[in-house]
Amino acid sequence: MKPHDVCRSIFLTALAALLGLSAPALADEPDTALTSEEVVVSATRVDKELLDVPMSVSVVTKDEIEKSPARTVGELLQDVPGVRLHKSGGQGINRISIRGEDTTRTLVLIDGQKISEQKSMDGTPLLIDPSIIERIEVIKGPASVLYGSEAMGGVVNIITQKGGTRPIQGQAGIGFNGATGGFDENLSLYGAMDGWKYRVSGSNTYQFGVRTPDGIADHSKFEQRGGSAFLSYDFNEHLTAGAGYDMFYSEIMAGSVDMPEFYVDINPWEREKASVFLEAKHLASWLPRLRFDAFWQQTHKDMHNHVEQMNGAVIVDPHADNWARQLGLSLQADWAIGENNYLITGYEFLSDALDSTGRTDSHIDMAVSPRMTLRSQGMDTNEFQGLMTTHALFAQMETKLPWDFTLTYGTRQTWVNSAMSKARGWEYSRTTPYMMGRPLGTVITDQPAEVGATGSEWDSRPVFNASLMWQGIENLTLRAGWAQGFRVASLADRYVTSSMGGGTILPNPSLEPEYSNNWEIGARYSDHGLNLDAVFFYGIADNYITSVYIDAANDVTQNVNVGKAYTHGAEFAVSYDLPYGFTPYVSATYLRRLFDYGYFKTWNSGTPTWTGRFGLRARHEFNKELEVTGDVYGRFASASKSESMDTKTDKVEATRYHAWTTANAAVGVNFGEEKQYxxxxxxxxxxxxxxxxxxxxxxxxxxxxxxxxxxx
Incomplete structure (x- = not known):
């Protein structure tokens, strides 16, 4: 046995022994710890203690964010039960999958407002600086009644920091990441005085190529900058108005170990947003809250792909310049109906515009026989302009029942208009065959090209949810719930022709919304040093958008609604506080998923059956000015396999990922008169x-x- 294998065995054995000190309490995961009933979340669109929330929610708290050396938001979320991080070949690109659902079925919000990605096959990225985040709430399972389309798998709601408690306060940080040999810095100034609250902040990070066990990975560096400002004013105890602005800029490289000659250069990928709000509280005994929000947001992605094949004989360089511009507003009213009913009602509007241009440069210079060489240069261009507008009405009621039961039930009706006003392209190529070095003539193509379709389609769909909670024992919540989710096809799914791997995927303006049903039962407990959050779930999703062959001879497929998925599993996080400040913990996810493509079924969807984290935390306060924390832990994932079928040959192709476990250790020191360092x-x-x-x-x-x- 190799020395490092011996050390690994000793490390894992020691962890198991430490966990064995608390056999009845298997443990909680610190980045999403359910530390007490005092954790407050807004997952139900009303601030509630976590024990009172009738759905699966994990929280990454402000304290955890401030102490974490994570380079990106995705790294803050990687240990949340039910969550899987996707990096798309780059360290600076983070997308989130929840309970095995595709990243396109995870809704990403910043302060409750959606980030849009209308022309992507990989879902919405997390385009925000970690240093301005107050907390992150992850809703697992469909949440479409309260949050709308794309919330089939769940919701990542990032809540940003606002004002302070004194006239002038500040926070500064600097970090070094050994994985990429890069530094990050951030600075915030904030405060509160005479009804005013404010915050301004800025950050910068530059990370070099990631250091893997195989050496430095090609095309893995990234650079990011962020800035934000917030200002609000309390007119009185009932009325507050405010405004905010934030921007995020990134330059990202991505690659693949299987294709060293391939890379993606995104320069830049940026987002900026301005928002205003007006909130009134306790206007009457029957009207606890009335809130209005409006925002403008813009994202811009300038992307260059580089692909080489046949030892450089074929070079293809696609370029895309995508702009997404959003206008959104929402109005929410909370109603107290008697002593036992609390009703949330609201209206939402979103205008989501896409403006995209693209160009693909190609170069071919290869020998087709000992005597003949083929040389070709080409350039294809495309332009798209589209607009998706959404109107939605929603309502959710919470009713207190006898015997400590609470019933929550709601509905949302959504109307979506998807319209593509421009979809045009042009194709130019110049091809010359050479025989023994002499040209045989040149063929020139210069003509319009089919790149998609124009048109307009309406979608309308109601969704429902219902849950029942029992809180007959103090600090314990038992719950059972059912929720529906849906996702409207993107503008790209409906109207944009795409080419991947030499094949062509045609759009389909007639695509129907995807939808799902999810059932779950769960329990939360927090008392006597024991913190528990466990849930069992089962979901059925239908009408998935999948591409199927319509012309196999020419490798042409089209998007259609034929995919299905059946998902079941469990998530749990448990910790137990031992004497002397020690806390063993464990969090884990068990997930099984059957995917039905319509022509092929498989349990191998690329998602590990088991993932999680386990370890031992310690905290010791020497005095009021000095505190030391420690954490020794392991992360793990079981082996997985991803299967797909080549419908031209009926052969099943598989990609395998081996099981892994990493050993990790952290120590922290808080010191100063107020532990400000x-x-x-x-x-x-x-x-x-x-x-x-x-x-x-x-x-x-x-x-x-x-x-x-x-x-x-």
Whole structure:
């Protein structure tokens, strides 16, 4: 046995022994810890203690975010039960999958407002700086009644920091990440005085190529910058108005270990947003809250793909310049109907415009026989302009029943108009065959090209949910619920022709919304040092958008509604506080998913059956000015396999991912008169495990991170 394998065995055995000290309490995961009933979330669109929320919700708290050396928001979420991180071949690109659903079926919100991605096959990225985040709430399972389309798998709602408690406050931080040899810095100034609250912040990070056990990965560096401002005014105890602005800028490289000659260069990928709100509270005994929100948001992605084939004889360089511009508003009214009924009602409007241009440059220079060479140059261009408008009405009632039961039930009606006003392209190529070095003539193509379709389609769909909670024992909540989810086809699904791997995928303006039903039972408990959150779930999804062959000879497919999925599993997070400040914990997800493409069924969807984290935390306060924390833990995922069928040959193709476990350790020191100084150091992947999480590049090998923050 190799020395590092011996060390790994000792490490994991020690962890198992530590966990064995608390046999009745299997443990909680610190980044999403259910630490007490005092954790407050807004997942139900009303602030509630976590124990009172009738759905599966995990929270990454402000304290955890401030102490984490994570480079991106995705890294803050990687240990949340039921969540899987997707990096799309780059360290700076993070997307989230919840309960095995595709990343396109995860709704990403910032302060309750949607980030849109209308021309992507990979879902919505997390385009925000971690240093401005107050907390992150992850709703697992369909949440379409309260949040609308794309919330089939769940919702990631990122709540940003606002004002302070004193006239002038501040926070500064600097971190070093050993995985990429890069630094990040952030600074915030904030405060509150005479009814005013404010915050301004800025951040910067530059990360070099990721260091894997195989060496530095090609095309894996990234750079990000962010800035934000917030201002609000309390006119009185009942009325508050405010406004905010934030921007995020990134330059990202992505690649693949299987195709070193392939890369994606996104320069830039940026987002900016301005918003205003007006909130009135306790206007009457029957009207606890009335809130109006409006926002403008713009995202811009300038992307260049580079593909080489046949030892460089064929080079293809697609370029895309995509702009998405959004206008949104919402009005929510909360009603107290008697002593036992609380009703949330609302209206939402979203205008989501797409303006995209693209160009593909191609170059071919190869020998087709010992005597003949083929040389060709081409350029294809395309332009798209589209608009998706959404109107929605929703209502959800909470009713207190006898014997400590609470019934929550709601509905949403959504109307969506998807329209593509421009879809045009042009094709130019110049091809010359050479015989013994002499040209035989040149063929020129210069003509319009089919790149998609124009048109307009309406979708309308109601969705419902219902849940029952029992809280007859203090600090314990038992719940059972059912929820529906849906997703309207994107503008790209309906109207944009795409080419991948030499094939062509045609759009389909007649696509119907995808929809799902999810059932779950769960329990939360927080008392006497024990913190528990467990849930069992089962889901059926239908009408998935899947591409099927309509012309196999020419490798042409079209988007249709034929896909289905059946998902079942369990998530749990448990911790137990031992004497002397020690807390063993574990969080894990068990997930099985049957995917039905319409022509092929498989349980191998690429999602591991088991994922999770386990470890031992420690906290010791030497005095009022010095506190030390520690965490020794492992992360793990079971082996998985992804299967697909080549319908031209009826052959099943499979990609396998091996099981992995990493050993990690962290220590933190908080010191100062108010513990305003904080230093966190961690060593990750101690035994240099070589593994992938999404099949593009290997994850970082053994490395150390360091972060220092100060509040003033």
């Amino acid at each position: 904080s230093v966190t150091a961690e060593v990750l992947n101690i035994f240099n495990e070589k593994y992938m999480i999404d099949g593009a590049i290997y994850e970082p090998g053994v490395h150390a991170n360091l972060k220092f923050t100060v509040e003033f």
